[in-house]
Amino acid sequence: MTPPLPVRRLHPDARVPVRAHPWDAGLDLACTRAVTVPARGRAEAGTGLGIAVPEGWGGLVMPRSGLARKHGVTVTNAPGLIDAGYRGEVIVLLVNHGDEDVVLEAGSRVAQLVLVPVWAGDAVEVDVLPGSDSRGEGGFGSSGTS
Numbered sequence: 303m304t305p306p307l308p309v310r311r312l313h314p315d316a317r318v319p320v321r322a323h324p325w326d327a328g329l330d331l332a333c334t335r336a337v338t339v340p341a342r343g344r345a346e347a348g349t350g351l352g353i354a355v356p357e358g359w360g361g362l363v364m365p366r367s368g369l370a371r372k373h374g375v376t377v378t379n380a381p382g383l384i385d386a387g388y389r390g391e392v393i394v395l396l397v398n399h400g401d402e403d404v405v406l407e408a409g410s411r412v413a414q415l416v417l418v419p420v421w422a423g424d425a426v427e428v429d430v431l432p433g434s435d436s437r438g439e440g441g442f443g444s445s446g447t448s
Contacts, residue, residue: 305356307417312391313350315408319415328364328414331394337406339375339398347394347412355386360420363394363413374400377413386420 307329309318319329334350355361361384365376378395394413398404406412 305359307356308354310352310354311350312352313348316350317409319351326414328416330366330411331363331392331413331415332409333394333406333412335408337396337410337412339373339396339404339406341398341401341403344378344395344397347396347406349392349394349412351392352389353384353392353415354389355384355417357386358420358422359386359417360384361392362416362418363392364416366411366414369404369412373404374398375404375406381416382413384415 307319311318313334315334317332319331321329331349331351333347335348337345337347339345353361363377363380363382363384365380369375375396375398378397382395384392392415396412
């Protein structure tokens with residue numbers, strides 16, 4: 303069963319995240335104030351929301367394809383990660399790869415939030431990795447075949 307996502311408005315204009323369509327993977331995150339993302343620069347977009355990601359889950363802040371396609375604006379650290387213990391404001395870090403400033407009005411959808419299950423095991427050092435005995439011998443980016 304999928305746990306609910308508790309959301310708290312930290313700003314009166316904050317919009318509770320919703321899916322644009324019932325089976326969308328991501329919940330849209332909107333900014334509470336106008337944000338200018340300068341050409342070839344970065345900006346922070348506050349959502350005015352605190353969320354309580356359930357234990358055993360992680361919140362991934364993902365780019366919106368429309369902003370990337372239309373304006374070259376994406377999430378700087380895509381995906382951003384919200385851990386289950388974080389309760390501060392969700393802030394979206396944006397980067398503009400385009401040659402013109404992009405102004406996002408208050409209420410603009412700036413990213414999407416996807417919740418994913420998180421593996422909670424420990425790393426264990428070994429001398430030999432189990433599984434494939436030849437995969438990776440050609441180095442990073444190599445499938446081992448030509």
